[in-house]
Amino acid sequence: MLPLGFVSAFAGFAALCLAMERHHGDALGTRRIPARRALVLRVAGWLLLALSLPLCASGWGWGMGVVAWCGTLSAAALPLVLLLSYAPRLITWLALALPPLAGLSLALRTP
């Protein structure tokens, strides 16, 4: 499924960028990140990025899925960069809210 793969990649990139001091400052108001939180964000970020690969492959098969995954990563990072510049406070909310919403919409669609 593209939406789930996309959402997972977006949340992953968001976690990775929140683990960086400058962006943490933009999005949450303080540059200081507790060490544990930084670690959790980093691990969660890489896991979510990795998770988006099988999510892409589940809709497209592995051959096309890998191609779609590359495109999905680019497509997910771009809005994040724009949000960081123009509406950084939205990032945390979107990253937290989108995955459950995407999962819910999928669950409602499949009978």
Added chain:
Amino acid sequence: MKGGFRQSMAWLHTWSGLLVGWVLFAVFLTGTVSYFRAEISFWMRPELHAARVAPDAAENVLRRMHALAPSSSSWIINLPSERDPLARVFWRDPSAGGNRFRRAILDPATGEDLPARETLGGDFFYTFHYQFHHMPVLWGRWIISVCAMFMLVAILSGIVTHRRIFADFFTFRPRKGQRSWLDGHAVTAVLALPYHLMITYTGIVTLMLMTMPWGVQVAFKGDNQAFSATVFGLERPSPRSGQAAPLAPVMPMLDAASRHWGGAQPGRITVNNPGDVTSTVQVFRVDDDRLSVNRQVVSFNGVTGAMVSASGGNRPAAETRGVMVGLHRGVFGGGAMRALFFLSGLMGTVMVATGIILWAVKQRQKLGARAGAGTRLVEVLNVAAIGGLPIAMTSYLWANRLLPVEMAQRSAWEVHVFFIAWGIAAMHPLLRTHRRAWVEQLGLGAALLLLLPALNAVTTHSHLGITLPAGQWALAGLDLLALGFGAALAFAAWHVGQPVAEKRHARHPARQVNPVPAE
């Protein structure tokens, strides 16, 4: 040039990019819109918008072909699909000019000719992106091949030059003059880096038989037809016997071919020597359900309808090329995949544009009024390419709606309008100050794009008010994208027109930016 590996790479990146930047911009933009080539072609022929896919299209079309071209040596029939619900047919005719093929568009439900306005449609952008127009085809392909090789050099040296790929991965700082251009260039480059490498490399591969023909020349001793027959499964035509025999029904052949492919759909039929005892029918698999573009063909005896042979099990080298060409064209995987390719292509276009703008901005900031003719030339070319090409492309769509349908040489005139508009856009920045030139061209491009749906509403019956409720996304999409791009250009024009931001930065010309592609 200072010593050091990174500095040399920075130098290489700057000059390999700048030298071919304008060509690359045009290739990237026209290539990117070509992902929607079928949709553009369909949009540009409003007479066909009512056509719908029919299940027995092949029978209807073949019946009509017997009347259209009974004595032709071959027919090529592109079957209708969801993306393009029309049957496009070609047949060999020695009396036809040019490539000795005649063509027609047939209604899949009845087989009758559908009269549509004469236009090149999206094919114009598509062929322009690898061979230009108004110049010998081989010249254009050579120029673009060489530019693509420069592009590959620019990408690889750019990766070395960009020291902070991970630290600046998400960084874009707007309204900061030169710094913003650098950020924009780096972000669009890094975020879609796999795409940029893939599209440039596979682009070179699509033209490799021209740029590096020696292997084929040696192996096949210069016999290109034998090469095509071996690698692409294209049969040599055999002469007609002169003994008439009716063509067997085609639907069972299509079913047999589909079964042979495990359920995949046929996309094209060719018939050689129709109506003759020597007739053969080749059924080609659609090419949008897998990565490789290599043809998968099942051949039938045209009189008995018996399956004769099936090709498509490729050796690794041919399959590698097939996958690379497939990756470049991005026809597989449906609409969502095409949207992803389109977005990455746009990022590539922006990467090239910000790169050549960055060079001019930096020169201007370093030298100010002392900047010479070289800087001025780059600035003029930047406006002509980045501001002018969208104007030219949109003018082409306007011409499609405004030129009289019965006009002689109509499709050629659509192309003339494209080049006239681009020519004027290339002259215009010579007469204006740099900033005025940007504002005026971006503004004009925005106006043309934003008004395109309105023009479409006035001149056709398939405008947004009809296509949106009917869910005709192929048609509505073009209008909606025009609105989106128009809004983006309008924002850019407004942004360039703000004098304040520029002055603030002009006061700090010495502010150092980080990874300087130094000379």
